[in-house]
Structure formats: structure tokens, C-alpha cells
Amino acid sequence: MKQLLTRNETLVALVIVAFCLVGTLSDPLFFTVTTLSDLLRASIVIGILAVGCVLVLISGGIDVSFTAIAVFAMYATTIFTLGVWPDMPWPLIFLISIGIGAALGAVNALFIAGFGLPTLIVTLATLSIFRGFLLTFVGSDRISALPPEMRNFSRLVIARGNTEAGNFYSLPWAFAALVLVIVLTWFILQKTMLGRSIYALGGSVESARRIGVNVRRTQVFVYVYVGALAGLAGIIHGAMGRMADPFSLVGLELSVIAAVVLGGARLIGGYGTITGTLLGVGLIVLVQNSLIVLGIPSSWQTATIGLLILLGTGIPAYQAKRAAARAG
Amino acid sequence: MASMTKVPAPGLVNSPEFRLLIIAIAVFGLMSVLSPDRFLSPQNLTSMAFQFPEFAILALAMTLAMMTGGIDLSVVGVANLSAVSAALLLANVAGPEATGAAGIFWLFVAITLALAIGATAGFINGVLVANYGLPPILATLGAGLVFTGIAVAFTGGSAVMGLPPAIAFIGNETLFGIPFPLILFALLALGLHILLTRTSFGLKVTMYGANPRAAFFAALDIDRIILKVYTIAGMFSATAGLVIMSRANSAKADYGSSYLLLAVLIAVLGGVNPYGGYGRVIGVVLAVLSMQFLSSGLNMLQVSNFARELIWGALLIFVMVINVVDWQALRQRRRSVSSGGKT
Numbered sequence: 001m002k003q004l005l006t007r008n009e010t011l012v013a014l015v016i017v018a019f020c021l022v023g024t025l026s027d028p029l030f031f032t033v034t035t036l037s038d039l040l041r042a043s044i045v046i047g048i049l050a051v052g053c054v055l056v057l058i059s060g061g062i063d064v065s066f067t068a069i070a071v072f073a074m075y076a077t078t079i080f081t082l083g084v085w086p087d088m089p090w091p092l093i094f095l096i097s098i099g100i101g102a103a104l105g106a107v108n109a110l111f112i113a114g115f116g117l118p119t120l121i122v123t124l125a126t127l128s129i130f131r132g133f134l135l136t137f138v139g140s141d142r143i144s145a146l147p148p149e150m151r152n153f154s155r156l157v158i159a160r161g162n163t164e165a166g167n168f169y170s171l172p173w174a175f176a177a178l179v180l181v182i183v184l185t186w187f188i189l190q191k192t193m194l195g196r197s198i199y200a201l202g203g204s205v206e207s208a209r210r211i212g213v214n215v216r217r218t219q220v221f222v223y224v225y226v227g228a229l230a231g232l233a234g235i236i237h238g239a240m241g242r243m244a245d246p247f248s249l250v251g252l253e254l255s256v257i258a259a260v261v262l263g264g265a266r267l268i269g270g271y272g273t274i275t276g277t278l279l280g281v282g283l284i285v286l287v288q289n290s291l292i293v294l295g296i297p298s299s300w301q302t303a304t305i306g307l308l309i310l311l312g313t314g315i316p317a318y319q320a321k322r323a324a325a326r327a328g
Numbered sequence: 329m330a331s332m333t334k335v336p337a338p339g340l341v342n343s344p345e346f347r348l349l350i351i352a353i354a355v356f357g358l359m360s361v362l363s364p365d366r367f368l369s370p371q372n373l374t375s376m377a378f379q380f381p382e383f384a385i386l387a388l389a390m391t392l393a394m395m396t397g398g399i400d401l402s403v404v405g406v407a408n409l410s411a412v413s414a415a416l417l418l419a420n421v422a423g424p425e426a427t428g429a430a431g432i433f434w435l436f437v438a439i440t441l442a443l444a445i446g447a448t449a450g451f452i453n454g455v456l457v458a459n460y461g462l463p464p465i466l467a468t469l470g471a472g473l474v475f476t477g478i479a480v481a482f483t484g485g486s487a488v489m490g491l492p493p494a495i496a497f498i499g500n501e502t503l504f505g506i507p508f509p510l511i512l513f514a515l516l517a518l519g520l521h522i523l524l525t526r527t528s529f530g531l532k533v534t535m536y537g538a539n540p541r542a543a544f545f546a547a548l549d550i551d552r553i554i555l556k557v558y559t560i561a562g563m564f565s566a567t568a569g570l571v572i573m574s575r576a577n578s579a580k581a582d583y584g585s586s587y588l589l590l591a592v593l594i595a596v597l598g599g600v601n602p603y604g605g606y607g608r609v610i611g612v613v614l615a616v617l618s619m620q621f622l623s624s625g626l627n628m629l630q631v632s633n634f635a636r637e638l639i640w641g642a643l644l645i646f647v648m649v650i651n652v653v654d655w656q657a658l659r660q661r662r663r664s665v666s667s668g669g670k671t
Contacts, residue, residue, distance in 0.1 A: 062465065124641075268463065
């Protein structure tokens, strides 16, 4: 089993390397610091969402509502800040957004852990509830006059400059948020009882219960944590884009799930790693931003992502099926 | 098994279908009271009959997939790919000036092409689930993206227009005073009902959905059942795609993107067990009617589209909560029946 997992991750890594090789051969400008910083910037929001998503998949569930949570938290926080204290410092703005995200995640947790409803159905429903509520009662106008502190946050950069060829590059501090989320989630998954409980839950709910895992509490943590991460991703998306757009983000959930699944997480639960997820995110971001350097027109982007999902899930699923058939 | 397929008489009042009947009547009554002259007007009743068949047919496809414990997230993608292919053929080969016999000829060619593409797409879903062992959610999600993506690539993302006038018949005409889409939906619903309740295939689908392991040990050809289920679902989706194309008089890769959630919602609302093994077409039909009454009524009360999305989601959760509570009662009843049989 361990081998199989490693294989999926190496497969994705190899595809990324091949992608970059072909990209560099067809366009020498592809392999530059500028491209790298563009790709890293593009992976911040999708990366944070994917780290949350892999937690859900490991626990044996699926969440499609996190994009709605992200956009809800971002937009509601912006409106609240503008109305109450426009000069609010950005750490506080971020905390409010994370708090709203966690609260919406708790709504998912209520129906999943409380009533034991199927996770796909619940999150499909909350996706439309959160989005419908946001657009009906909170607002449906794009806001470009963001609180000044949010704009200041987007100007904080770790590194910036020009390459010798004269191309501009910059890496914002928001990238540090992704790193922080990765480290925190890795720590929870690998170094705490809670993390082992999440894996146990995904392996078998009944077995987890019998070895003393508090199933409900673990599920509640998973969905609240995912909601909080979505809140963080949402506010970063708003700040970096310098616009609070209530119509953005929703629709991205399938790409995020695709990234996570490519990284070796399985829908049956119990499988999934942070490393694999990040590789999956890397591949999806590459496909979304640089498909053109391979000579594939960007109108084939949707089909390519679909095909990657089928290959990424199909190969391990087929191997598992053959292994099961051999075992009788 | 008997208790799975036939609801016993005392269960009739408690059955999800009976509750749905009450919900449908209640929504209809509520809307009639709130907006009597407009909701009950013949124009509104006719326009409702034209509106719902397209997503109702998608819900039938979803029902069939859910009966096996699977799900078909590619219904909208299949519908659009079929419609776009048919529309490209009609617009480029037949052209808008094809009328009369030529128009009808091309109409039949387009229908055949759309159904063939729907069947092929569904077959691909089936192969992925049955032969390669992919979970239905991921198989149909990935395949659905591929189908949508192909439709996008074919059209460059824009709508295909300039269809022959004959195509308008499927979505906009009446036959003996009854809207044709409604007739189409009624025929497909009846066909699915007969397929599920009166044929050995339907029994096998129900058995597999109720307990895949038992079905395997009963030597059912599971791969064949799944292939057939997804192929039929694909053809249903293609039919819905044709209705959408005819009503919009064009085809586009992202038409009806909100119908996916709606189709899942209607199937679950209709009492279909998303874990497989239980589902009745009559329940789905009642769920469709409830949704359409709610939708039209809210429209007349000037409620925004966004609020409608909110209400649909809330209704789905509400019905799921009720049904789950009921399933537990049902399970206990079944347990007491089986232990009673032993003694």
C-alpha cells in the first residue's frame, strides 16, 4: 500500500518535470524566475484550499462547499470592516474572516456529525445555501474600494526585482500563509492523536470508534478546520485581487478536489498526504497557467483537467482492483 | 428484499412518496393562495409544463445512477456535448434554411447523433466505474469535465446558433394541446418506472444497489449492470440536452450548469436513497413538481434567483434530515421483521 502511494506521488512529480522540460524546450522564457513567481502566486489560494480539502478526503468525506465558504467569509468580512472600522489592522480582518469560515464549517459539521447525512449531499446543499444567502442578504456588488489595510497587505512582498532579461518578479508575503498552513496541517496530521484519529476515521469509522476515537468530535474538527482555512484563503484571494467579488471562487472546487485526488488522496478515505496534495496543486496550477507552452490551446484546459482526474484516480483504482482480483 | 421493493400498507402513510405528495400539494396550495390570479393562470401552468422537463429528465438519469449506490455528475456535461454536436451538425450541414421534409430529415439525424453520443459518453462512465474500479463520483466528475471540455473546444466556448426551424418542435410545440417536452418526460418517466419495477434488469439494479456483495455472491453480472445503467443515464442526459437546445434555439458548453445540483436535489428529495437500493419514479415526479411549483411561485413573488438557490439548498437539507430519521425507523422495523421471521 505504501508503495502504491509513493507511486502516485512520483507519477505526479514526473509529469510536472516532463511538463517543465517540454515547456522549456518549446519556450526558453518558460524556465525563469518570473514564471516560478507567477506559479507560486497562483498556487497560494488553491493551495490553502487543497490542504483543507485533503483533510476531508482523509477523513472519508468530501466537501464541495469550501469555495462558497471562502467567498462568503471574504465578502462578509469586507462589508463588516468597511462598515464598522475601515482602518482595522489586517491581522484582525484575517481573524474575522477565519472566524466566519469556521462558523460556516460548523454548519456542515452539524449536519454531517450531528445527523450523519452523506457529506456530498450536505456540502452540495450548503454550497448553494451559503452562496444564495451571500448574494441575497449580504450583497451582490463587486467592491473595489477595499479597506486600506487589505491593500497594504497585498503590497507586502518577500522578494521582488527584475531578472537580467528585464522581467519583473515578486513573491508576496501571502505565500508565507500557505507555508504556515502546510506546516500546521502536517503537524496535526503526523504528530498529534487528532491527526491519527482522522486517518483512522477514514480507514473505517467502526474500527476507529472501537479503538476509542471520538468520531463526532473528530468530524467536527475536520469541517470547522476546513472552514477556517477557506476563510483564510478567501480573504487572501480578496486582498491579492484587490477586489471583493461575491461571484468569484465558486466553481473552483472541482479543480481543488482534482488537485488533491491527483496527489494520491482517495475518496474512500484513509489515504492522502500533504506532499502529494502540493504536487497535485503544482500540476493543476501548471495546467491552468501554462498549458499553452505545450502547444495545447487553452480551450482544451477543462478537458485536460478532467483527463488528469481520470488518469490520477484511474491508475491506482485499477491497480487496487487487479490486486483484489489476484488475492481472490 | 420484498420490503425493499414493495412498501407495506402501514408504511404507505410514512413513505417518502406520501410525504412528498403532501409537500407538493402544500406548495401548490401556498402559491395559489399567495398569488391566485397569476399562479393558477393557464399561461403559467403551460409555461411550467415547458420549463421543468429538461431538468426533470436529468433527475431521472441521476435516479438510475443512484439506484446502484453511484451518482452521475456528468449529466449536464453529457447533455451539452450531445446538444453541441447535434447543433454543429444542424448549423453547418443542414443550415437554417432547411425546412419541410429536409428539416425533419435533419432533425432525425441530429436526434440520432445526440443519442449516440449520449450512449457513448454514458458507456465511458460505465467502463470507468465497472472495469477500472473508479468511484462513481470521481469517474463521472472527471468524465463530465472531459465532455464539457470537448464541447468547449468544439465551439471555442460560444453558442452554436442558426438551427433549422424544425428543431423548435422538441421544446416549444404542443401535441394534442399538451406541451411536447411534458409528453417526452412522461414517456421517459413511465419507461424508467417499468424498467425498474417490471423487468429483471430493474430487480438486479435494485439488488445490486441494496447490497453489492450479496449481488456478487448471487452471481449477478455486476459489470454489465453498471455499464447498462450509465449508458441509459447518458441517453437520458442527451435527451435533456436536445430539449434544452430546442428551447434555447442554440447550444452552448455551459448551458444548464445549475441543473447538476438540481438533479441531485430532486432525486434525493424524491426519496431515492443515495446509498443505493431504493428509489421510486413516482417520488421523483412528485419532487420535480414540488420544485417547479416552488420555483414558479417564488418567481411570481419577485424573489431573486439567488434566494431560490438558497431555498433549494435548504429544502434538500430539510428533506435529508427527515428521511434519515425515517431510515433509522425503517431499519429497526426491518430488523424486527427479520427476527420475527426466525422465531
